[in-house]
Amino acid sequence: MSNRLADGGLIDRGRRLRFRFDGRGYEGFQGDTLASALLANGARLVGRSFKYHRPRGVFAAGVEEPNALVTLLGQGRREPNARATTTELYDGLVAESQNRWPALSVDLMAVNGLLAPLLPAGFYYKTLFGGPGWRFFEPWVRRAAGLGKGSTAPDLDRYDHKYAHCEVLVVGAGPAGLAAALQAADGGERVMLVEQEPRVGGSLLWDRRTLDGRDGPAWAEAQAQALAAMDNVTLLRRTSAFGYYDDNLVALVERRTDHLAAAPAFTTRQRVWWVRAKRVVLATGAIEQPLLFPDNDRPGVMLAGAARAYLNRWAVKLGSRAVVYTNNDTAYACALDLAAAGIEVAALVDLRPAPDGPWPARLAEAGIALLAGHRLVGCRGGQSVHGVEAAPVNGGAAKPLGCDLVAVSGGWAPAVHLHAQAGGRLGYDEALGAYRPGPVRQAHESVGAATGMFELGQITGATVDDGDASPVGPGVEPAPGKVFVDLADDVTAADVELAQREGYRSVEHLKRYTTLGMGADQGKTSNLAGQSLSAKARAESNAAVGYPSFRPPYAPVTIGALAGADVGLRFVPQRRTALDDWHRRHGAIFVDAGHWRRPRAYLRNGETLEDAYVREAAHVRQSVGIADISTLGKIDIQGPDSLELLQRVYVNDFASLKVGRARYGLMLREDGLAGDDGTTARLGEHHYLMTTTTGHAEHTLSRLEYHLAVDWPELRCVVTSVTEQWAAIAVAGPSSRDLLREVLDGVDLDDVPFLAVADVTLDGVACRLFRISYSGELAYELHLPAGFAEAAWTRLLSAGDGLGVAPYGMEAMGALRIEKGHVTHAEMNGQTGAADLGLGRMAKAAKPHVGRAMSQRPALTDAERPALIGLVPTDGTTDFKGGMHLLREADVTPAPSLPVDSLGHVTSWSYSPALGMPIALALLNGGLAANDGATVYAHDPMGGRVVRARVVSPHFYDPKGERQRG
Numbered sequence: 001m002s003n004r005l006a007d008g009g010l011i012d013r014g015r016r017l018r019f020r021f022d023g024r025g026y027e028g029f030q031g032d033t034l035a036s037a038l039l040a041n042g043a044r045l046v047g048r049s050f051k052y053h054r055p056r057g058v059f060a061a062g063v064e065e066p067n068a069l070v071t072l073l074g075q076g077r078r079e080p081n082a083r084a085t086t087t088e089l090y091d092g093l094v095a096e097s098q099n100r101w102p103a104l105s106v107d108l109m110a111v112n113g114l115l116a117p118l119l120p121a122g123f124y125y126k127t128l129f130g131g132p133g134w135r136f137f138e139p140w141v142r143r144a145a146g147l148g149k150g151s152t153a154p155d156l157d158r159y160d161h162k163y164a165h166c167e168v169l170v171v172g173a174g175p176a177g178l179a180a181a182l183q184a185a186d187g188g189e190r191v192m193l194v195e196q197e198p199r200v201g202g203s204l205l206w207d208r209r210t211l212d213g214r215d216g217p218a219w220a221e222a223q224a225q226a227l228a229a230m231d232n233v234t235l236l237r238r239t240s241a242f243g244y245y246d247d248n249l250v251a252l253v254e255r256r257t258d259h260l261a262a263a264p265a266f267t268t269r270q271r272v273w274w275v276r277a278k279r280v281v282l283a284t285g286a287i288e289q290p291l292l293f294p295d296n297d298r299p300g301v302m303l304a305g306a307a308r309a310y311l312n313r314w315a316v317k318l319g320s321r322a323v324v325y326t327n328n329d330t331a332y333a334c335a336l337d338l339a340a341a342g343i344e345v346a347a348l349v350d351l352r353p354a355p356d357g358p359w360p361a362r363l364a365e366a367g368i369a370l371l372a373g374h375r376l377v378g379c380r381g382g383q384s385v386h387g388v389e390a391a392p393v394n395g396g397a398a399k400p401l402g403c404d405l406v407a408v409s410g411g412w413a414p415a416v417h418l419h420a421q422a423g424g425r426l427g428y429d430e431a432l433g434a435y436r437p438g439p440v441r442q443a444h445e446s447v448g449a450a451t452g453m454f455e456l457g458q459i460t461g462a463t464v465d466d467g468d469a470s471p472v473g474p475g476v477e478p479a480p481g482k483v484f485v486d487l488a489d490d491v492t493a494a495d496v497e498l499a500q501r502e503g504y505r506s507v508e509h510l511k512r513y514t515t516l517g518m519g520a521d522q523g524k525t526s527n528l529a530g531q532s533l534s535a536k537a538r539a540e541s542n543a544a545v546g547y548p549s550f551r552p553p554y555a556p557v558t559i560g561a562l563a564g565a566d567v568g569l570r571f572v573p574q575r576r577t578a579l580d581d582w583h584r585r586h587g588a589i590f591v592d593a594g595h596w597r598r599p600r601a602y603l604r605n606g607e608t609l610e611d612a613y614v615r616e617a618a619h620v621r622q623s624v625g626i627a628d629i630s631t632l633g634k635i636d637i638q639g640p641d642s643l644e645l646l647q648r649v650y651v652n653d654f655a656s657l658k659v660g661r662a663r664y665g666l667m668l669r670e671d672g673l674a675g676d677d678g679t680t681a682r683l684g685e686h687h688y689l690m691t692t693t694t695g696h697a698e699h700t701l702s703r704l705e706y707h708l709a710v711d712w713p714e715l716r717c718v719v720t721s722v723t724e725q726w727a728a729i730a731v732a733g734p735s736s737r738d739l740l741r742e743v744l745d746g747v748d749l750d751d752v753p754f755l756a757v758a759d760v761t762l763d764g765v766a767c768r769l770f771r772i773s774y775s776g777e778l779a780y781e782l783h784l785p786a787g788f789a790e791a792a793w794t795r796l797l798s799a800g801d802g803l804g805v806a807p808y809g810m811e812a813m814g815a816l817r818i819e820k821g822h823v824t825h826a827e828m829n830g831q832t833g834a835a836d837l838g839l840g841r842m843a844k845a846a847k848p849h850v851g852r853a854m855s856q857r858p859a860l861t862d863a864e865r866p867a868l869i870g871l872v873p874t875d876g877t878t879d880f881k882g883g884m885h886l887l888r889e890a891d892v893t894p895a896p897s898l899p900v901d902s903l904g905h906v907t908s909w910s911y912s913p914a915l916g917m918p919i920a921l922a923l924l925n926g927g928l929a930a931n932d933g934a935t936v937y938a939h940d941p942m943g944g945r946v947v948r949a950r951v952v953s954p955h956f957y958d959p960k961g962e963r964q965r966g
Contacts, residue, residue: 001027004040005341009315010205010217019093021070022104028089035061035068035084036314044299045383046070046084048100050147050519051490052113055383057299059487061085061306063196063240063555064287064524066488067297070095071148076156080148081520081556088198088259098148105383121495121514122502147520157269161564166192166234169250169277171241171418174202175211175460176448177283178223181233184281191233192275194252196240196555198259200224202285203449206309208337209456210465219462239273241284243552244421248277248442253557270561280422280444282437284415286454286471287524289434291325291351291410292493293376293388294481300385303525304334304409311341319343319405323388325376327351327473331409332359338407339366346401349374349390351476358467371399377479379406393476412471413528414450420550428543431472434528435547475532485533486526488519496530500537507548510534517548520556577630578727578789583807591810594695596631599809610911613811618913620775620816624733625808626796629781630789633678633697634726635690635704639717642686648712649704649850650680651834651843657682662755662770666839667700668851672860674828674837675851676700679772681757686717689768695825697723707850726768727789729796732779732816735803737966740780742799743792744769754965762792773964775813776820776957815910818921821955826882826907827868827921833860836867836923838954866904867927870954871920874935878947879918880909884938886924892937892946906938914957921954928953 015030021038028037035058038046044057046068056067068084073094080098087095100107168184170177173195181193199205200223204216211219227233236254243251252273257263288305290296304324310316321344324335335348345368353373363370371390377398378389385406391398413434416426423441428434429452437446448459454471457464483493495514504513516530517523523530527548535545563571575596583590588599589609601612619625637645646654650665657663662681669675676696681689692700704719731740737749744760744767752758752771760769765788773779784792797805817824823837833855834840843855859865871880884906891900904924912919920938924931931951938947953959 001037001040002042003317005311005315005317007315008312010199010313011315017089017091017093019089019091019095021095022097030089032089032314033061033085034070034087034089034093034095035065036310036316037089038084039310039318040314040316045104046299047097048104048107048110049297049490050099050488053100053107053109053111054113054297054490055299056297056487057302057384058085058310059302059306060288060525061303061309064521066486066519066521066525069098069147069520071098076153078149078151078153079558080150083520086196090259090261092261121491121498155560155567157560159270159272159558159560159564160268161272161274161566164192164234164273164275165277166190166275167278168192168281169248169275169279170194170281170283171250172202172283172285172448172450173197173200173220173224173235173237174283174285174448175204175220175456176285176450176453177202177281178220178227179460180281180283180447181227182223185227185230185233188232191227191230192236192277193227193233194236194239194241196238198238200235200237203305206305206312207333208312211456211460211462213463236273240555241418242554242557244280244418244442244444245552246442248280248444250275250277250280250418251552253561268565270558272557272561272564278443280442282418282444282446282450283448284418284446284450286412286414286434286449286452288330288412289410289528290525291327291376291408291476292478292483292485292529293325293379294479294483295379295381296376296408297484297487298379298381298385298406299383300381300404301379301406301408304331304407305412307405307407308334308337311337317341317343319403321346321403322405322407323376323390323401323403324348324407324409325388326409327475328409328411328471329355329357329359329469329473330412330471331407332363333469334407334409335368336362336366338405339368343405345369346403347371347390349376351375351393351474353393357470359469375476375479376406378481391479410475410529411473412449412454414446414452416446416450417550417554419444419446419450421552421554426547428541428547430542433472433475433532433542477536485530486514486516486519486523488521488526489515491516491526491530493533496533497537500534505534505538507531507534507546511548522554523548575631577628578786579628579630579793582790582793583628586807588809593631593810594697596694598631598694599628599807601809601811602807609811613809613815614911614913616806616808616812617815617819619804619806620733620777620808620812621914622733623804623806624731624735624739624800625806625812626793627730627732627808627813628728628793629730630723630727630786631694631697632723632728633690633692633694633700634721634723634728634783635692635697635701636720636722637688637690637704637717638686638720639715640686641715642688642717645704645708645712645715645717645719646680646688646690647847647849649707651839651847651849651852653844653847654680659684660757662757662772664755666834666842668834668849668855670851670854672833672851672854672857673830674832674834674839675703677823677828679755679770681770683757689722693825697721725786726783727786727792729782729784729789729793730775730779730813731782731796732773732775732777734778734963735800735805736778736780739796739800739803739805740769740782743795762788763795765792767792774820774822775816775964776961777816777963778966779964811910814908815912818908818910818919819912819914819957821868821870821921821953821957821959823868823921824908827923829907832866832923835861836865836927838868863929864926866923866925867929868954869904869922869924869928869931870952870956871906871922871936871938871949872915872952872956873918874948874950876917879911880906880920880938880947880949881940881943881945882906882909884940884947886922886936887939889935889937892939896939896941896944896946898941903936912956919956920949924951 011029011031065085167189201220389398425438426435591600767784909920
């Protein structure tokens with residue numbers, strides 16, 4: 001640790017920590033961040049820039065850091081884009097630099113810097129969307145520019161969420177936050193105080209101030225201990241507020257184990273707190289802003305406040321000779337601290353022609369040269385700064401200044417992000433050169449530096465040893481050259497000026513056209529500078545230019561933390577049918593359908609999925625098959641007004657439905673579009689059983705409950721889900737009746753017509769038999785108690801040995817459905833009405849029902865709307881793919897040239913065993929009436945494949961229904 005001061009700092013020198021960066025071993029101390037430890041070891045080059053791959057070093061000391069992004073590694077973990085400035089050091093930490101090839105010190109992609117004149121703002125939009133198109137260029141662009149690469153492996157860490165309420169939430173435990181929390185706690189209010197750092201104190205950790213006779217860190221820790229001793233106070237360290245939402249809901253992320261080499265057992269890595277507060281106090285402090293000058297991105301150029309932090313908090317000697325560049329008083333303390341630590345200060349360059357106050361005299365006492373009324377006009381160096389050039393602001397010869405550290409300060413901007421997220425307005429303060437919090441929309445207030453108040457004595461009420469330094473100073477136009485405004489995204493002053501010339505005047509347009517403020521730091525050190533340049537280019541004030549929207553998160557949050565414990569089966573609990581164990585034991589491969597796990601197919605030796613489902617579907621057509629359909633939604637409806645409920649929710653008439661019969665029905669949403677379909681049977685005078693699709697069972701039930709509770713409370717009926725209570729088995733195929741005769745008692749199957757229901761027994765167990773078919777074959781649905789499902793299933797298989805009975809899965813079920821032309825949610829996609837699906841004749845115009853009025857809108861009755869058709873390939877062999885767009889011949893000859901007008905798209909597809917070729921269902925403008933027999937071209941925009949196809953009826957198999965009626 002060649003650059004570590006012999007003493008001082010808030011580090012534990014008795015606890016050495018070993019870590020690795022880019023394969024090289026280093027040492028640091030407990031209390032270091034990765035950034036401070038690297039700087040203490042003389043490692044200045046920590047990364048490469050986003051677009052030009054220029055050498056970059058540490059620029060800041062907190063969440064505002066734009067450069068020092070690293071990838072953290074270890075034990076199957078890979079976390080990209082972690083800030084070295086906020087990553088606490090622990091023993092065994094392993095990190096690597098990002099966005100460089102082949103190495104950090106020798107990056108061949110730095111050739112991009114030579115091409116910079118050809119890569120201005122808007123380059124992608126102007127050049128890469130013509131010719132071969134963006135998809136051709138995208139892999140090359142991503143390879144040349146970008147950040148870290150994430151892992152595709154499962155996240156090994158665990159996260160959780162916690163909910164809390166308090167009367168006062170204080171965000172930030174700097175001087176203002178500590179004072180506000182103590183005041184509220186002393187008043188008896190329940191207080192939560194959160195601090196993103198492991199230590200409280202904020203600027204007191206590095207500012208070398210004395211309060212009430214104690215140094216800043218000791219004073220702050222004493223306040224924290226006093227708060228921690230109160231029963232009505234919760235103090236959370238390492239906790240960041242990243243989002244402020246409606247009704248005073250603030251989202252926090254607590255990093256519980258990120259600073260530990262080994263996490264304790266049963267402890268989550270990070271926790272997201274959702275805190276609802278009666279009142280919120282934002283003590284978020286202020287963020288130091290840079291000053292712009294040519295080549296201001298060299299490693300060794302950093303914010304003056306950050307230089308003081310590394311010097312005073314982490315005892316890092318940042319160089320041997322420094323230049324301090326400022327427009328305000330606060331950087332004078334930086335120059336004095338550097339000199340006191342043995343670093344020669346070549347000069348303090350101040351933009352102001354005649355800085356007043358006590359600071360110039362103190363500078364003179366320390367023997368530091370003051371260049372007032374000067375600015376930096378150049379910066380020398382490659383992978384580290386070697387010197388700068390200073391010249392009078394009003395013109396004159398430049399003076400070279402040799403240095404290996406440049407500390408800059410363009411003033412301090414209140415951290416107004418959370419205030420703005422809460423709906424608060426901002427006002428531009430010309431004197432401060434930054435935005436202050438304005439009128440609020442929620443119950444919150446900003447305090448301390450977050451309001452632009454920097455007088456420590458007034459903030460804390462403590463006796464402060466020294467005078468405050470004013471952060472106010474003038475701005476200035478940067479000298480010509482490669483001036484970087486946004487270090488995170490390589491946005492230059494020239495880019496901002498070009499955007500103005502090309503008409504991107506709005507700050508939101510400027511942001512997106514140049515990517516200003518869109519990097520990982522979200523513009524914390526670049527937005528103000530960019531807006532100032534925009535204002536000058538427009539000859540307007542900064543206030544007139546305005547500011548971009550501030551959105552959560554304030555700082556990046558891991559996706560794992562946002563998900564919390566709700567991942568995998570905890571996010572979508574997996575439901576299994578009563579036959580699941582049997583399917584697993586007999587070689588089924590499964591697929592998720594809604595929340596259910598269902599057998600997809602039963603593979604035999606050497607079969608592919610396609611082989612299996614084609615075999616299973618063909619077997620149903622030839623003999624008999626059984627399928628587990630227990631996942632169908634089953635809703636029991638009882639009461640005197642049950643029929644009235646059905647009449648109101650179905651488009652078709654159920655008044656004529658007799659006891660013991662069933663009817664297919666279609667429901668519309670309130671907007672007139674198709675919602676769900678299914679079959680409802682009448683079991684008694686006031687007793688019905690409604691079946692729904694698997695995916696919409698819960699929604700349909702909740703919709704019925706809502707209607708009964710809110711829309712029609714006068715209806716005397718109840719609805720109850722019985723999905724789990726009743727298992728269901730489909731028995732389909734020409735021999736299905738013969739199979740059921742072998743096992744069922746209490747019914748003559750010849751007396752059970754199509755769409756009838758009968759009470760039966762199977763081995764003495766009462767069941768219900770529905771003669772319903774969605775396969776186009778003679779078929780039945782057998783509903784039975786769930787606990788009896790496996791016994792009934794095995795009984796059917798054993799009884800059907802002579803008939804060749806075999807199970808079939810969802811893929812075969814889908815193939816049979818498509819052959820028959822039955823629609824599912826692929827066609828009922830939220831954009832189709834009854835007529836679009838070929839079900840328009842079901843709707844009874846005179847019968848009131850949900851969605852009737854909206855279904856008559858002109859757009860939904862237009863004959864040119866996309867409607868259901870069937871497709872077959874003209875060559876009889878080429879298969880389709882879901883989502884293929886249907887195009888005219890002129891749009892695909894000689895090859896598709898996007899964009900083109902799509903005539904429709906493929907919704908469902910399969911290989912048809914009955915037809916011996918691929919088939920598909922699709923939605924096509926004008927439907928079958930306008931396109932029967934026409935030729936269309938199905939184009940896959942992702943793969944580029946084109947299928948020449950003929951439009952046919954969607955009912956490929958047994959269109960008259962003779963087989964299913966048997």
